[in-house]
Amino acid sequence: MRISLLDRSRTRAGRSEQAALADSIERAVTAEQLGHHRFWVAEHHTVPGIASGAPAVLLAAIGQRTERIRLGSGGVMLPNHRPLVVAEQFLMLEALTPGRIDLGLGRSLGFTAPVREALGRTEASTEDFAAEVGQVRDLLEGTAPLTARPVTAEPPPMHLLATGAGLGIAARLGLGVVLGGPVLHADDVGERIAAYRREFRPHRGSAPHVMVSMDLLVADTDAEARELALPEVWAMVRSRETGAFPPLEDPARIRAQELSSRERDRVEKGLESAWAGSPASLRPRVERVLEATGADELLAAGATFDRAALADTDARVMQLLG
Structure with missing residues (x-):
């Protein structure tokens, strides 16, 4: 089981957004040292709690600080861009860091x-999105009417974030998929993955590949892991109250605040559902999902306020399934 990281460049109270990007780069350097297979970054536009809206630019910076780990996007939201521009950006990354670039594509637009x-x-529409995914692939592979540059020895592998019809599109185009969020927890997820594998049409020797994304946080005890999960849970609660997704806060500061009964309820529910715990309690939960999906790879996407604790949990995730 390959284990990889997804980093969203989360901002932290008291630290600049520039610092959040530096944190992402340092996390990638450490991930390579720990033996993670991939390090992916995300695309979010004008979200106060997330510093990165340009995955390709951040990946270029990370590529200059790393040597082996695969780098990619989880993902570039294709409806926000023209296929030619996406292809040019990722061909440029492939030329700068040969053999290490992945292109993950999603369908979401801006939040507001x-x-x-x-x-x-x-x-x-589903068909328009599928057509644009196909255009990106043709441009990467040099089979489109236009030649996207720079021309590289091999095109970056493509993956689709499987929301809605994403699994069917990926099967039809012979692409890997990333499962997370509601899709991962759907009652019929096993059947949908089986259909993806059954209907998969290989392209240039490709094979079905399923990555499962979870916001994993691992600590010595369940209580310690819940504290690590609290900043992200609190940010989600606050976003529902204010409409704005805030930076991560220190758990001690969150605990010191006067919370309404509704906020306390939402925090508790968020902590109960979080993928946070000791290795002994978390491992069976993760293994059940991996078994249900037949996953080929785990993409850990956890975040917390304490950067040292996050580095520690990144190391523990590598040992979780051992």
Whole structure:
């Protein structure tokens, strides 16, 4: 079981957004030292708690600080971009860091109407999205009417974030998939993955590949892991109250606040459902999901306020399934 990391460049109270990007780069360097297979970054536009809206730029910086670990996007939201621009960016990354680049593509638009208006794109239909994914692949492989540059020896492998019809599109185009969020917890997830594998049409020798993404946080005890999960849970609670996704806060500061009964309820429910715990309690939960999905790879996506604790949990994730 390969284990990889997804980093969202989360901001932290009292630290600048520039520091959050430096934190992402340092985390990638450590991930390589720990033996993680991939290090992926995300795309979020004008979200106060997330510093990175340009995955390709951040990956270029990470590529200059690492030597072996695969680098990619989880993902580039294709409806926000033209296929040619995406292909050019990732061919450039492939040329700069040969043999180490992955292109993960998603379908989500900006969270709010002003963001969507600023991006100038509207939601694409399933078929339009599939067609644009195909265009990106043709451009990467040099089979499109236009030649995207730089031309590279091999095109970066592509993966789809499997939301909605993503599994069917990936099977039809011969691409790997990433499962997370509601799709991962659907009652029929096993059947949907089986259909993906059954309907998979190989392309240039590709084979089905399933990555499962979980916000994993591992500590000595369940109580310690819950404290690690609290900053992200609290940010989600606050976003529901205010409409803005805030930076991660120190758990001690969160505990010292006067919470409403509704906020306390939501925090407790969030902590109960979090993928946070000791190795003994977390391992069976993770193994059940991996077995149900037949996953080929685990993509750990946890975040917390304490950067040293996050580095520790990244190391523990590598040992979780051993």
